[in-house]
Amino acid sequence: MWLYLVALVCLYYLLCWYRERQVVSHLRDKYVFITGCDSGFGNLLARQLDLRGLRVLAACLTEKGAEQLRGQTSDRLATVILDVTKTESIAVATQWVKEHVGDRGLWGLVNNAGISVPTAPNEWLTKQDFMKILDVNLLGVIEVTLSLLPLVRKARGRVVNVSSILGRVSLYGGGYCISKYGVEAFSDSLRRELSHFAVKVAIIEPGYFKTVLASTDLVSRSFQEAWDRTSPEVKEIYGEKFLAACMKSFELLDKICTKDLSLVTDCMEHALIACHPRTRYSCGWDSKLIYLPMSYMPTFLVDAIIQWSRPRPIKAL
Numbered sequence: 678m679w680l681y682l683v684a685l686v687c688l689y690y691l692l693c694w695y696r697e698r699q700v701v702s703h704l705r706d707k708y709v710f711i712t713g714c715d716s717g718f719g720n721l722l723a724r725q726l727d728l729r730g731l732r733v734l735a736a737c738l739t740e741k742g743a744e745q746l747r748g749q750t751s752d753r754l755a756t757v758i759l760d761v762t763k764t765e766s767i768a769v770a771t772q773w774v775k776e777h778v779g780d781r782g783l784w785g786l787v788n789n790a791g792i793s794v795p796t797a798p799n800e801w802l803t804k805q806d807f808m809k810i811l812d813v814n815l816l817g818v819i820e821v822t823l824s825l826l827p828l829v830r831k832a833r834g835r836v837v838n839v840s841s842i843l844g845r846v847s848l849y850g851g852g853y854c855i856s857k858y859g860v861e862a863f864s865d866s867l868r869r870e871l872s873h874f875a876v877k878v879a880i881i882e883p884g885y886f887k888t889v890l891a892s893t894d895l896v897s898r899s900f901q902e903a904w905d906r907t908s909p910e911v912k913e914i915y916g917e918k919f920l921a922a923c924m925k926s927f928e929l930l931d932k933i934c935t936k937d938l939s940l941v942t943d944c945m946e947h948a949l950i951a952c953h954p955r956t957r958y959s960c961g962w963d964s965k966l967i968y969l970p971m972s973y974m975p976t977f978l979v980d981a982i983i984q985w986s987r988p989r990p991i992k993a994l
Contacts, residue, residue, distance in 0.1 A: 699952040710734040713790030715742030717888035722942040761817030771824040782832030785949045788818040793890040794899035799850035801903040810852030815859040833875040842964045845972035879948035884961030887934040916991025
């Protein structure tokens, strides 16, 4: 009996392996629009897909980022300046995409643009601090998607949304985790709605990777600025020792962050070109071995693990 069971399991994984390696045809005729291509995952993905032969439409926040990307890629790749927080900018970019894709439609939309700060304990922050992140990471994703959806539907293509393992486990305060939980929910509802039109939606859930978003200097500076702005009462409750302990922990970011960004961009590429893409992709050893299992643990246990690993406010009970 056990032999049959092992054989069935092996057969199942063999079939999964075979399905996942089937690639869609005519890749050189397919257009993919990627946001946030100045650096990080978006930049690497744009170069990676360009080498693969796809027609990449890369959206950058700055002209400098666009110019550098064009210098590293073929003539097939085209760039546009896009601020995902501005409706007018999205409208201009949408029209630009329409002119490029024509009757083919847009095969792939990759919502990659994102920011990670301000991040701090929630009561150190203001509504504007939360909105700054939500405007880019969630509302920007939604508006870009809704604007380009008719073109994706026309091509029966793909929507790939970059979430985070922090869209499964909320490790700290501020808008980042909230925005990624929102991306997860938006993607789930979108996937179910678009399945009627042969459009597939995939979610990318990276762990900690060495990008600008996880820069020690950026996170530390944002944390210090939030502390400087908070009220004397809150400072008394948390204490300077709490601040110092947190700032010291940020120094570990460079050590724990995975440097190989291709672990993420390979998942993005698979979601775009595979005949049978996954619904979710967990990228990085920490995502697979730590945070994904944590997301399935009982809440009290996750709370205990996080409490144990964090410094305590000076007036904690």
